Amino acid sequence: MSRDSWSFFSAGQIVFGSGTVKKLGQLIKPWKSTRALIIADAALVKAGIVARVEAPLRSAGLTVEVFDGGEPEPSFVIAEQAIAMAKNARPDVLVGVGGGSNMDLAKVVATVLTHGGNCRDFTGFGNVPGPIMPLVCLPTTAGTGSEVSHAAVLTDTENQMKLSILSHYLRPALAVVDPELTLTCPPRATADSGIDALTHAIEGMTATRYNELNVPADEPFPYDGKQPIADCMAEKAIKLVGQHLVTAVREPNNLAAREGMALAGTLAGLAFSNSAVAAVHALEYPLGGALHCSHGAGNGLLLPYVMRYNLSLRIPEFAKIARLLGEDTSGLSPEAAAERAITAVERLRREIGIPERIRDIGGTEDQLPGFAKKSFAIKRLMLLNARQPTEEDLLMILRAAF
Numbered sequence: 001m002s003r004d005s006w007s008f009f010s011a012g013q014i015v016f017g018s019g020t021v022k023k024l025g026q027l028i029k030p031w032k033s034t035r036a037l038i039i040a041d042a043a044l045v046k047a048g049i050v051a052r053v054e055a056p057l058r059s060a061g062l063t064v065e066v067f068d069g070g071e072p073e074p075s076f077v078i079a080e081q082a083i084a085m086a087k088n089a090r091p092d093v094l095v096g097v098g099g100g101s102n103m104d105l106a107k108v109v110a111t112v113l114t115h116g117g118n119c120r121d122f123t124g125f126g127n128v129p130g131p132i133m134p135l136v137c138l139p140t141t142a143g144t145g146s147e148v149s150h151a152a153v154l155t156d157t158e159n160q161m162k163l164s165i166l167s168h169y170l171r172p173a174l175a176v177v178d179p180e181l182t183l184t185c186p187p188r189a190t191a192d193s194g195i196d197a198l199t200h201a202i203e204g205m206t207a208t209r210y211n212e213l214n215v216p217a218d219e220p221f222p223y224d225g226k227q228p229i230a231d232c233m234a235e236k237a238i239k240l241v242g243q244h245l246v247t248a249v250r251e252p253n254n255l256a257a258r259e260g261m262a263l264a265g266t267l268a269g270l271a272f273s274n275s276a277v278a279a280v281h282a283l284e285y286p287l288g289g290a291l292h293c294s295h296g297a298g299n300g301l302l303l304p305y306v307m308r309y310n311l312s313l314r315i316p317e318f319a320k321i322a323r324l325l326g327e328d329t330s331g332l333s334p335e336a337a338a339e340r341a342i343t344a345v346e347r348l349r350r351e352i353g354i355p356e357r358i359r360d361i362g363g364t365e366d367q368l369p370g371f372a373k374k375s376f377a378i379k380r381l382m383l384l385n386a387r388q389p390t391e392e393d394l395l396m397i398l399r400a401a402f
């Protein structure tokens, strides 16, 4: 039975705009919550962002506790620490404040507080048995799109691998996207999370089409493949990244650039979490797990190499991506226009200082077969890639990127 339909999920409510954090208390008032736990990290406390989130909650009469032990690319160990604190605090609303790392941590804490057990019980797709407790996410990077997505990613330090919990129940009840919260985001995290958003949009837009996905229609699957609503959002996100990412990295206080990127991150999150991420993300999971580069840097490094691998099957899509990134493709053949998407991404990557080779982030050639093997095992992401890679194909991509 083929898959002949697609669907679209989102966060319960998305509130977007500079200064919207001030409305947080008012926004959650109907929930009648009394005790909030903010999941954050020391850098966000220092930047004054946690205080800006706490203030409207306190004004609305809630008691607030803060877990400030979040870390980039959080491990299961950190997740356990956050869960232990949450069990003592007994919140009735969880507030994830930060980049993807803290927002994912908040999702995991909310899942375990609601359903019991251990965070490892929920990895994979569809293993969260029902709705989770009220969860608000406020992104301070732009963006992973975690504030709207169905994913939470943790690092398994023992196996040097990223593991995802995927469930539509993980989509936050409320996403407050206030671009002002990204003004203090350091240039490195701005670049890395920005190119992650671009990767989400490009992978979603060039993925296996929903009606060509080789998964039985009645089999639960975390992504629908390329589909029209996600495409609209991915296209807009790509355009916004092309317009604003370099400025956001070079001029951190440029609010217009931050607003553009904040919207790009959320749109790309809505896109990929309904359509797909594919081979770039599959290759990044073992790469990031072993080399400890950020998720965004790993994706940005790999993106042009995977685009080249997929190019022949997605000529019109890549030509469109080139134009969305500001390339003039008039007079070019379809193939030459499509090629411009790759060179545009390579140029953007260089301009914002994303590493271009695996050796530049400390990888060695003998690690590549292991990376290929681990990536190939992520079956769902292989099925979603426009061109179905063999393990040897993945090794070839990694060798090109080495």
Ligand SMILES: NC(=O)c1ccc[n+]([C@@H]2O[C@H](COP(=O)([O-])OP(=O)(O)OC[C@H]3O[C@@H](n4cnc5c(N)ncnc54)[C@H](O)[C@@H]3O)[C@@H](O)[C@H]2O)c1
Pocket (backbone or CB within 6 Å): 041, 043, 044, 047, 049, 071, 072, 073, 074, 098, 099, 100, 101, 102, 104, 140, 141, 142, 143, 144, 145, 146, 149, 150, 151, 152, 153, 162, 181, 182, 183, 184, 185, 186, 189, 192, 193, 196, 294, 295, 296
């Ligand atoms: N759930 C999803 O759908 C999804 C999607 C993509 C990536 N991810 C995950 O998200 C994580 C990466 O998230 P990220 O790229 O947003 O970075 P991050 O959350 O790891 O943050 C990077 C660093 O920047 C700091 N920082 C962030 N915002 C700041 C601000 N406004 N001011 C000062 N410092 C700030 C953080 O404290 C941290 O030290 C990875 O673990 C990745 O696997 C999740």
Ligand SMILES: [Zn+2]
Pocket (backbone or CB within 6 Å): 144, 196, 199, 200, 281, 295, 299
């Ligand atoms: Zn990503």
